[in-house]
Amino acid sequence: MSWLDGLRHRVRTVLRPGAYEREMEEELRHHEALRAANGDGRFGNRTYHKEEARRMTWLAWTDLVRQDLGYAWRSIRRTPAVTTMIIVTLALGIGVNAATFSVLDQIFLRNPAGVVDPDGIRRIWTRHTRTGGGPAFYSEAMAFPTYRQLAATWGDPGRMAVMTSSSNFHLGGTRAGYATQILFTSANYFPLLGVSPARGRLFTEGEARPGNPTHVVVLSDRYWKAHLGADPAIVGTRIKLDTTEYEVIGVMPPAFNGINLQATEVWAPLSALPQADTPHAGVPSIWESPRYLTFFTFVRTTDGQRMADFERAATATVREANRRTDGPRADTLAEVRTASIIQARGPETVRQDELIATRLQGVALIVLVIACANVVNLLLARAVNRKREIAIRLALGISRTRLIRLITLEAVILATLAGTAALFAAWWGGAVLRAQLIVNTDFAQPIMHGHVIWATIAVTLGCGTIAGIIPALQGSRPQLTGDLKDGAKSGVRHRSRLRNGLVVAQAAFSVMLLVGATLLVRTLRNVEGIDIGFDATRILYGNIAFEPGQQPPLAGIVATSRDVAERLRSRPGIEVVARAGLTPMKGFSFWSFYWGSDSSGSLTKQFPLTYAVSPEFFEATGLRLLRGTTFHDGYSGAAEVIVNAATARLLWPHGEAVGQCIRFQKPDAACMIVTGVVADATIGDIVQASPPQIYLPLGAALTKNMDGGLLVVRARAGGEATARREISAVLRQAYPTAEPIIGSMVDDLNPKYRPWRLGAQLFAGLGALALLVALVGIYSTIAYSVGQRRHEFGVRVALGAKVGDVLNQVVGEGVRVVLVGVALGVGLTLVASRLVATLLYGVEPNDVSAILLAGSALLLVTIVAAIVPALRAARSDPLTALRSE
Amino acid sequence: MSKRDLLPGTLDMLVLRTLSLGTLHGYAIAQHIERTSGDVFRLEQGSLYPALERLQGAGLVKSKWGTSPTGRRARYYTITASGRKRLGEEISQFDALTHAIARILGRA
Numbered sequence: 003m004s005w006l007d008g009l010r011h012r013v014r015t016v017l018r019p020g021a022y023e024r025e026m027e028e029e030l031r032h033h034e035a036l037r038a039a040n041g042d043g044r045f046g047n048r049t050y051h052k053e054e055a056r057r058m059t060w061l062a063w064t065d066l067v068r069q070d071l072g073y074a075w076r077s078i079r080r081t082p083a084v085t086t087m088i089i090v091t092l093a094l095g096i097g098v099n100a101a102t103f104s105v106l107d108q109i110f111l112r113n114p115a116g117v118v119d120p121d122g123i124r125r126i127w128t129r130h131t132r133t134g135g136g137p138a139f140y141s142e143a144m145a146f147p148t149y150r151q152l153a154a155t156w157g158d159p160g161r162m163a164v165m166t167s168s169s170n171f172h173l174g175g176t177r178a179g180y181a182t183q184i185l186f187t188s189a190n191y192f193p194l195l196g197v198s199p200a201r202g203r204l205f206t207e208g209e210a211r212p213g214n215p216t217h218v219v220v221l222s223d224r225y226w227k228a229h230l231g232a233d234p235a236i237v238g239t240r241i242k243l244d245t246t247e248y249e250v251i252g253v254m255p256p257a258f259n260g261i262n263l264q265a266t267e268v269w270a271p272l273s274a275l276p277q278a279d280t281p282h283a284g285v286p287s288i289w290e291s292p293r294y295l296t297f298f299t300f301v302r303t304t305d306g307q308r309m310a311d312f313e314r315a316a317t318a319t320v321r322e323a324n325r326r327t328d329g330p331r332a333d334t335l336a337e338v339r340t341a342s343i344i345q346a347r348g349p350e351t352v353r354q355d356e357l358i359a360t361r362l363q364g365v366a367l368i369v370l371v372i373a374c375a376n377v378v379n380l381l382l383a384r385a386v387n388r389k390r391e392i393a394i395r396l397a398l399g400i401s402r403t404r405l406i407r408l409i410t411l412e413a414v415i416l417a418t419l420a421g422t423a424a425l426f427a428a429w430w431g432g433a434v435l436r437a438q439l440i441v442n443t444d445f446a447q448p449i450m451h452g453h454v455i456w457a458t459i460a461v462t463l464g465c466g467t468i469a470g471i472i473p474a475l476q477g478s479r480p481q482l483t484g485d486l487k488d489g490a491k492s493g494v495r496h497r498s499r500l501r502n503g504l505v506v507a508q509a510a511f512s513v514m515l516l517v518g519a520t521l522l523v524r525t526l527r528n529v530e531g532i533d534i535g536f537d538a539t540r541i542l543y544g545n546i547a548f549e550p551g552q553q554p555p556l557a558g559i560v561a562t563s564r565d566v567a568e569r570l571r572s573r574p575g576i577e578v579v580a581r582a583g584l585t586p587m588k589g590f591s592f593w594s595f596y597w598g599s600d601s602s603g604s605l606t607k608q609f610p611l612t613y614a615v616s617p618e619f620f621e622a623t624g625l626r627l628l629r630g631t632t633f634h635d636g637y638s639g640a641a642e643v644i645v646n647a648a649t650a651r652l653l654w655p656h657g658e659a660v661g662q663c664i665r666f667q668k669p670d671a672a673c674m675i676v677t678g679v680v681a682d683a684t685i686g687d688i689v690q691a692s693p694p695q696i697y698l699p700l701g702a703a704l705t706k707n708m709d710g711g712l713l714v715v716r717a718r719a720g721g722e723a724t725a726r727r728e729i730s731a732v733l734r735q736a737y738p739t740a741e742p743i744i745g746s747m748v749d750d751l752n753p754k755y756r757p758w759r760l761g762a763q764l765f766a767g768l769g770a771l772a773l774l775v776a777l778v779g780i781y782s783t784i785a786y787s788v789g790q791r792r793h794e795f796g797v798r799v800a801l802g803a804k805v806g807d808v809l810n811q812v813v814g815e816g817v818r819v820v821l822v823g824v825a826l827g828v829g830l831t832l833v834a835s836r837l838v839a840t841l842l843y844g845v846e847p848n849d850v851s852a853i854l855l856a857g858s859a860l861l862l863v864t865i866v867a868a869i870v871p872a873l874r875a876a877r878s879d880p881l882t883a884l885r886s887e
Numbered sequence: 888m889s890k891r892d893l894l895p896g897t898l899d900m901l902v903l904r905t906l907s908l909g910t911l912h913g914y915a916i917a918q919h920i921e922r923t924s925g926d927v928f929r930l931e932q933g934s935l936y937p938a939l940e941r942l943q944g945a946g947l948v949k950s951k952w953g954t955s956p957t958g959r960r961a962r963y964y965t966i967t968a969s970g971r972k973r974l975g976e977e978i979s980q981f982d983a984l985t986h987a988i989a990r991i992l993g994r995a
Contacts (some may be wrong), residue, residue: 004943004946004967004968004969004970005946006946007946007949007967008943008944008945008946008947009946011943011944011946012944025952025962026936026962029912029962030932030936030937031962032912032913032914032955032959032961033913033914033917033932034932035959036914037914039916044931045929046932046933047933050933051931051932051933051936052935052936054937055932055937055939055940056940057937058937058938058940058944059940059944060944123909124924185942506989595915725919746927791981
């Protein structure tokens with residue numbers, strides 16, 4: 003392979019240029035010595051000979067590149083301020099994009115790691131239509147019987163996997179142990195995904211079959227290393243998770259962490275699902291009940307026709323099953339769809355954090371465009387300043403291509419520096435975004451990924467090339483004589499059109515971002531202003547976490563908690579103490595009930611949420627009483643009930659709720675009188691209408707067995723820390739072996755406001771960034787144009803122009819250009835604003851005042867940016883200007 | 888005669904032809920060409936070494952450091968298999984060319 007020898011020779015020359023040089027020197031010396039020995043003394047110029055030979059090697063080419071790089075680097079270093087500005091602008095622009103993209107990539111683009119041929123996996127979704135109105139929605143969750151019907155419809159039950167998860171399994175069986183979630187799956191889960199264990203085995207079909215609880219687990223590599231010390235002999239040993247011992251049968255390889263965004267740490271066979279087989283008397287088990295919508299399913303196929311057939315057949319199956327269980331109120335519009343293994347690519351995007359992430363990427367791209375425009379502007383200014391240098395180079399015979407290459411290379415070097423900074427920014431920013439935007443998720447995959455790195459590199463080079471080539475093309479157009487004489491001073495009217503175009507673009511995009519920011523900030527204000535029905539400040543609640551399996555009997559808890567509440571009442575820092583069965587505004591239960599004089603009213607589909615509370619509950623939470631009274635006596639077993647406004651509207655749309663009668667569970671049960679109507683307390687999403695809610699007294703016969711072990715406390719103003727300590731102390735005294743858990747309503751509510759706050763902060767931050775970048779762009783354009791026209795201003799001043807005249811002229815020119823941009827931006831905003839409509843609350847996407855605000859902010863910035871160069875122009879000394887003529 | 892006076896590619900052919908006789912160092916190649924041409928060609932280092940570099944890069948010639956009869960370290964060049972093939976092609980092309988020129992000049 004001679005050509006290979008040739009290639010090896012060429013590569014060696016490039017890799018070891020020093021050796022090449024030395025050998026050539028030695029060879030030529032030898033040649034000369036032999037010539038001299040043969041009486042031929044005319045050697046010629048050895049350096050010339052060496053150069054000629056070198057021209058034949060690849061070194062000739064690398065020399066050229068090195069020269070270009072050296073030149074570009076020197077000229078970059080000559081203007082450190084501009085260079086820094088360019089790098090920072092680009093790094094911010096690219097970094098924001100890379101960080102946002104890293105999150106988007108994770109949610110929407112990245113297949114779960116370790117899965118063989120992930121495109122062949124299809125998740126199964128069902129579209130539910132609420133019979134009581136309300137929007138239809140897709141969900142992956144289904145009941146176990148539904149899964150069985152779908153598997154039968156699929157025709158090949160072995161190729162449809164089913165899984166469900168359950169949380170809070172403490173390692174070692176104590177509350178101090180690490181709590182994890184277990185994914186309970188069918189045995190075909192692993193083979194369908196194409197994964198096999200790194201150690202041990204997976205569970206068999208027999209082990210996974212419901213009804214035959216088999217307590218074995220397969221661990222993720224991460225869990226095994228972090229919590230079991232990577233014990234090499236782990237397979238075959240038993241670990242305790244909460245109250246049950248499981249035998250470890252396998253460990254998965256590091257790459258596989260399940261197929262969800264959240265990492266799966268422990269897998270167990272479906273059969274081991276706790277409490278699945280021990281239903282309460284008369285209640286069907288999880289395997290039989292159509293009510294436990296907790297199972298997720300997927301199939302593996304690449305056959306599109308088969309999928310379509312399945313979706314049709316499965317839709318019919320589900321509708322038929324609904325008809326059987328729910329009768330006339332059944333969801334007969336239900337539909338089954340299959341979708342990607344990537345959960346966020348389901349039939350619809352509903353989660354607000356995901357929505358924000360996509361919109362944020364759009365905003366980040368706009369910031370990048372603005373940043374790039376700014377860099378072009380700065381490079382243009384520099385290229386024009388270097389006109390004389392470039393003219394000399396052209397005169398000395400440099401080719402135009404080489405010149406363009408030099409200038410472009412400069413921009414690419416700048417972009418590379420910026421890109422490197424951006425990658426770090428993305429790494430950091432991605433982690434921050436991930437933590438802020440998608441909370442409480444232990445991600446299965448790391449932030450940085452090939453996608454993100456390649457996208458960043460591509461954007462960096464793209465930006466660098468575009469930002470470099472425009473000034474290069476502009477600057478290398480030879481007009482030798484004029485440029486040699488004048489350098490950068492002479493009027494360059496034709497060139498300012500491009501620069502003005504860039505300013506127009508920057509202004510337009512800035513207006514868009516500012517409108518977006520204004521809308522989101524206003525949305526946040528609206529959301530924070532929503533009446534949640536109660537006063538969340540200073541509400542604390544105290545609970546007891548027992549060691550797994552050590553919970554005392556219910557009656558004991560009820561008695562103790564009454565004592566505890568009594569004792570706490572007189573402690574410092576405490577204003578009101580109440581008791582409840584479940585965490586206020588969070589935990590709830592459902593009761594079926596009947597109303598009307600003849601008990602004819604009943605709801606079969608949508609039940610109001612019911613809470614068992616003590617009479618002080620309303621005072622403690624500040625839940626406003628709208629009509630009537632609170633419980634007259636919550637402990638004596640009086641048959642009283644309090645409803646919220648939504649319940650009153652639902653049950654008695656035309657009459658007064660107070661004084662009405664509700665019978666729980668049976669149409670002939672004892673009548674509970676409605677004594678009062680309270681405000682609607684926000685329970686789920688802040689912006690969603692509160693559902694109907696009913697409050698029952700803890701002491702009523704109906705709720706005798708509800709523990710009421712949760713203390714709901716309103717602390718005195720400024721006494722929150724004291725109250726926390728007191729609650730903790732009192733609970734510890736009552737239950738010495740258990741652990742008190744103190745929560746606060748504000749902490750509970752914060753996550754609900756978080757997406758809104760985050761949206762407003764991110765949009766406002768990026769809007770401010772865009773405005774800042776636009777400010778720099780406008781300033782540099784005007785300052786540059788003023789610098790170029792010093793002569794003109796000198797003449798004007800000499801002819802008697804006043805400071806005001808010159809200011810008017812310069813500022814006016816800037817404002818005119820920006821106004822064009824603002825107009826364009828308003829147009830773009832009107833078109834694009836509906837894309838953020840889903841992120842808004844209580845404000846229209848095309849809000850006029852937001853547009854006016856953004857436009858005037860930009861004009862103000864323009865005036866600020868123009869005033870400094872305008873003053874410089876006004877102070878032009880006629881003599882200096884004319885002397886340089 | 889300088890390199891500019893040679894027909895293009897001729898120098899490479901002459902070097903390959905010389906090396907087809909055996910392994911030689913640079914000076915020996917130059918000397919052989921000069922002598923055999925009856926001192927019509929003078930081969931300067933500025934032409935010879937670029938040609939050798941070019942031929943090596945194309946894989947037509949290989950080189951190796953060795954010791955000359957005078958005891959000095961010298962780089963010895965050897966023709967490769969593809970070098971021989973190329974030499975054959977170049978010679979036949981050259982023959983065709985000289986034949987055509989000769990016919991134009993009325994010598995054939």
